[in-house]
Amino acid sequence: MSVGPFVRAYVTDSVTERWVFWQARARVEAPIVTASLTSYVELWRAFSSDVNLLAGAGRVQGGEAGVVYRPPQRPFWLRLSYRLDDAAVRARGSETLEAISLAIMVGGS
Numbered sequence: 001m002s003v004g005p006f007v008r009a010y011v012t013d014s015v016t017e018r019w020v021f022w023q024a025r026a027r028v029e030a031p032i033v034t035a036s037l038t039s040y041v042e043l044w045r046a047f048s049s050d051v052n053l054l055a056g057a058g059r060v061q062g063g064e065a066g067v068v069y070r071p072p073q074r075p076f077w078l079r080l081s082y083r084l085d086d087a088a089v090r091a092r093g094s095e096t097l098e099a100i101s102l103a104i105m106v107g108g109s
Contacts, residue, residue: 001026006046010097019087021049021060036072041065051089058088079103 002025010017027042046060066081085097 016052018052019049019060020051021046023047023060032067036070038068038070039066040068049087051087060085060087062086076104076106079105 004022006019006021006023008019010019023044023046025042025044027040029038029040031038041063042065043063044061049058049060062083062085064081064083066079068077068079070077080102081100083097083099083101086094087096088094
């Protein structure tokens with residue numbers, strides 16, 4: 001569990017949206033086969049938000065699920081994840097952002 005501020009920017013051809021919000025997060029991790037291969041699910045929800053759009057922001061929430069592989073005795077690890085962010089924007093309905101990412105991390109976990 002964690003609570004704190006978060007800042008994010010979404011850039012499109014016509015505008016850059018800057019979001020600032022305070023959020024609460026919950027994360028659960030579980031091994032799949034061995035300790036080297038784990039899965040995780042993380043959910044979050046903002047309890048206060050601000051955006052540079054004229055319409056303003058309402059509800060902001062999201063989640064991420066993925067797998068992490070940490071090869072034994074190697075200085076790197078791999079993460080494959082799916083992320084979904086959803087925000088209610090006053091007078092414009094809602095905005096949803098989906099992302100699939102593959103990350104190669106070097107160093108500490």
